[in-house]
Amino acid sequence: MSQTVRVTIDGIELDVPAGTLVIRAAEKLGITIPRFCDHPLLDPVGACRQCLVEVEGQAKPFTSCTTTCTDGMVVKTHLTSDIAREGQEGQLEFLLINHPLDCPQCDKGGECPLQDQTLAHGPSDSRFVDQKRRFIKPIPISASVALDRERCVLCARCTRFSDQISGDRFIELFERGALEQVAIYEDEPYHSYFSGNVVQICPVGALTSTSYRFGARPFDLRSHDGICNQCSAGCNLRVDERRGQVQRQLARTNTSVNEMWNCDKGRYGYEFVAHPERLQAPAVRNELGNREQVSWTVALRRAADGLRAALDHGGPQAVGVLTGGRLADEDAYALGRFARDALGTDNIDFRLRPRAEELPILSAVAGTVSPTYADVENADVVVIAGLDTREEVPILHLRLRKAWRRSGQKVVVVGPALGGLEEIAWRWIPTAAGAEAAALAELAGGEAAGPAGNGEAPQLLDEVIAALVTAEAGLVLAGERLAASPGGLAAAAALARRRDHGFAWVPRRSGARGAVDAGLAPGLLPGGRRLDDPGPVAESWSRLPEAAGLDARGILDAAAAGTIKALYLVGVDPAADFEDPALAQAALEAVDTLIVQDLLPTRTSAAADVVLPAAAPHERVGSFPTGEGRRQPFTQAVPAAGLAQEDWDILRQLAQALGADFGWETAADVRREAAPLMEAADGAEGRVEASTGQWSAPAPAAARGDQDWPFAAVTVPRLIGEGTTLAGADELKRTARPLDAEINDADAQRLGIAPGEPIAITGPGGRVELPAQPTSAVAGGCVILPETAAVAAALAGGPEGGPARVRIEAAAGELASVGAAGEDQRDEGDS
Secondary structure, three states, X not given: OOOEEEEEEOOEEXXXXXXXXXXXXXXXXXXXXXXXXXXOOOOOXXXXXXXXXXXXXXXXXXXXXXXXXXXXXXXXXXXXXXXXXXXXXXXXXXXXHOOOXXXXXXOOOOOOHHHHHHHHHOOXXXXXXXXXXXXXXXXXXXOOEEEOHHHXXXXXXXXXXXXXXXXXXXXXXXXXXXXXXXXXXXXXOOOOOOOHHHHHHOOOOOEEEOOOOOOOOHHHOEXXXXXXXXXXXXXXXXXXXXXXXXXXXXXXXXXXXXXXOOOHHHHHOOHHXXXXXXXXXXXXXXXXXXXXXXXXXXXXXXXXXXXXXXXXXXHHHHXXXXXXXXXXXXXXXXXXXXXHHHHOOOOEEOOOOOOOOHHXXXXXXXOOOOOOHHHHXXXXXXXXXXXXXXXXXXXXXXXXXXXXXXXXXXXXXXXXXXXXXXXXXXXXXXXXXXXXXXXXXHHHOOOOXXXXXXXXXXXXXXXXXXXXXXXXXXXXXXXXXXXXXXXXXXHHHHHHHHOOOEEEEEOOOOOHHHHHHHOOXXXXXXXXXXXXXXXXXXXXXXXXXXXXXXXXXXHXXXXXXXXXXXXXXXOOOHHXXXXXXXXXXXXXXXXXXXXXXXXXXXXXXXXXXXXXXXXXXXXXXXXXEOOOOOEEEEOOOOOXXXXXXXXXXXXXXXXXXXXXXXXXXXXXXXXXXXXXXXXXXXXXXXXXXXXXXXXXXXXXXXXXXXXXXXXXXXXXXXXXXXXXXXOOOHHHHOOOOOOOEEEEHHHHHHHOOOOOOEEEEEEOOEEEEEEEEEEOOEOOOEEEEEOEHHHHHHHOXXXXXXXXXXXXXXXXXXXXXXXXXXXXXXXXXXX
């Protein structure tokens, strides 16, 4: 039990844990002490001097945000002390000396702590008669953030966030005295995935968002609780709308999930909701081959006729259903039941890079709550494989960085690249691309059937193994990309089991965990149940398929071959996102009926026979799960665009057109039916362990033409890409990382490639050109490429079961295939 101390504040006694700040103790009593620099998640600094209190026995007032409570301490706040009140009023007068009187133009007006405190504690007149300081304004410190320096009160919240929380140390206080100001380095612009947080925590209008600047007044806005749909982190949002249009999104406090932060993609990625190209009415292709808008009745009838014709031709195996990562829980469950119950097919998949060995792990984690963010933060050792947390799950990255900074958490990265974990990684076990399984087996203490990696020293493995053995709490985090490495997922689960540590499968897309829980993969049913052992699912549904169906690749192969006659695509764009774009395009062209249900036009929808417009998350109610499996509801913020309808409702009506009635009228009806089925079945606690069995590392695949194809290519998604959920977010997309090819320093030197020099990467499917980025954070013999359609096309067609092999050489002239940051960049499953 932690030691407590007794403190008296304004005559009220209170017991608090030792080390509690006076300002926090006062909050427990409901006493709000004025402050600017204080923030509960930032280290105290006492910069603004506004939170002065009188401490009995002390000669001068203290700042309550830096003073810890001691046993017997007697504190008087401004409510009971003239000394504290006069000190606060004097400090406020100093802050107002140079502050401009531009509240009517300032975006912070109406929600500004300085306004509030000036009204409550400020002087009625100013004694300052000289000219206020002036600066050129605004300064664009990034494409998303503007700085008005004359409004700054030098609280250092922004600089502390950048240093302590995000680690992007590009914004700093310069000069001294009256000239002190927030600024950025001229040669290092403020590039951060978390820059919007400094706008939200700024207590005045010094930092503003370019997307919201002069857009609305706080008192004109209506606020709604939302959940971010941009990745699996599940950040809680406050969605502010005016006259039916989203004006901004802010991080909403949830200490169990995102604390008080979110990334810029989640903060600014809302423009797609009101994008002028939103699909707003159903459309069908007429006899002349042209698409025309029709009523919902006509569109649903046409879709049902196409599906029925396919079923009549070849039975349930003649229909395929694909989805992506944008669906809410209710939609995912509805789609799973629609495919199995209404169509009778198990040809359904939410994965666009499917691997058969994933299914046991997906079945094991479905319906469970995996290690939470708190578990991640409290772990002594965290092993990460197949996951770049900064690019794929940014809030998880902040949790890891917080634990590394505060408790010295040991982060171990296994794989061919360090990526965004370079700063906080304690040890890196570099492996050849696709060889993670053997290295993970070594850490588990088993015998590897092949080389453990890329020549790593035994001492390194011994250090990591010792840390895993002695750790009181450890975690293994396996990204969904690890499935592309043969045996990788099973090896990660086996490591967690054998070292008695937690295991988490960490997806990237917002709806991926819900898709797993709903059973949107062949042979998988809600709650991780298997088709051959359906349990209560068989009692709730009218029928189930007789045998497991095809995965995404199998569905597209069968469609291209003419076996599958109808494809139903919900929130997915295989023509842009699939690992083999040429196969996807061939499949789309070959089927008799292509039905696309989506938010915006895509490459896939251009070939569709029937287009069904879906409502965006902001336009409906529902729930998104976090990557942990924590279910979080969200509310409707704005009306639906045009005639768009919720995904589950479209599926309900289409099922009725096919003669199946699920009995749903509202999303709540779907939720009530889905909730017990999407929970893990009895005895699920041991499914992860059972899925690993007596696992041993697979023998390494024989190299194919390594002399001609010397490099192994690994693709890693970028946080800010070109998915449809970023349509219209132009300022945000200008902050995207440049697209480049990362290679090992020694490989670059051997090939004579300089940093930034254009290089050509030639793979089985073609060639792509990117600027080179030599680094010591990539294993030799590997090249790390961004996930783009051009890269996917170049890598397609290689042998399955391992990474694509490529050639690298200096490119002549200008970059031809992929140029500016963000250009041609995919965002898998966001369509």
